[in-house]
Amino acid sequence: MSGHKYDVIVVGGGPGGLSAAVHLADKGLKVKVFEKKKLLGKPVRCGEYFPVKEEMARLLPRVKCIDIIDSPENAIDSKCKSIRLVSPRGHEFEFPFEAYILDRHVFETHLGDVARSNGADIDVGVQAHYYPDDEGGWVGPTRETADYGEIIVAADGYPSETAERAGLPEREYAGPYAVATNIEYFRSGSGAGCCRIVYGSEVLAGRLWLDNSEGTW
């Protein structure tokens, strides 16, 4: 193992890992991010519903640094003004709730640019593995080419291989139903819409959201 030494190595360049890199690098720490995808935020494998800052502040009243979870204007694909909940029996209830539909590729590219401008190194297209040491550990595509980090951030999503290698009970959090999607999402459109969340009766808390940017329902 002959790689570089970092204060923090982040495994996973999704919104969580990139946000950590933005703020840790801004505090002057030497940070490295490994992301296995060739492009940050692409292909998109999840939804992009993102409450506006005021809603976030209302939902999370004890979070003091709510400003760190904001999105750049050019990543906003469309805006929703309300949520309509649909029960398993088809009853509907709508209430005001402002949110953006983000373009995750633009959003995560932006976070990556800010992290880099704060001094972080980001390697894309590299599937990295964690090799624990007494303190911190080594991270890289192979043990021989790994970099050393005093702190390792397991931001590689669920289930996190990094967390498992650190001995954390990662899979114990999974319920009887674990849903994964392997399709790519494409979004387009603009305008004030409503996000419809449809609850199923088979899977507890199973839900599907659809935004009505086009105003067709």
Ligand SMILES: Cc1cc2nc3c(=O)[nH]c(=O)nc-3n(C[C@H](O)[C@H](O)[C@H](O)COP(=O)(O)OP(=O)(O)OC[C@H]3O[C@@H](n4cnc5c(N)ncnc54)[C@H](O)[C@@H]3O)c2cc1C
């Ligand atoms: C179907 C679906 C719909 C969702 N809809 C919404 C929504 O509308 N609004 C919302 O706010 N949230 C939504 N979420 C949740 C949201 O996607 C997650 O909360 C968010 O992506 C978590 O961010 P993260 O950075 O922690 O992990 P992830 O986004 O999972 O990022 C992990 C990153 O790590 C990378 N990675 C994994 N292993 C390695 C490795 N060994 N080496 C290098 N890189 C690695 C992956 O490629 C990935 O880029 C949805 C999730 C799903 C599955």
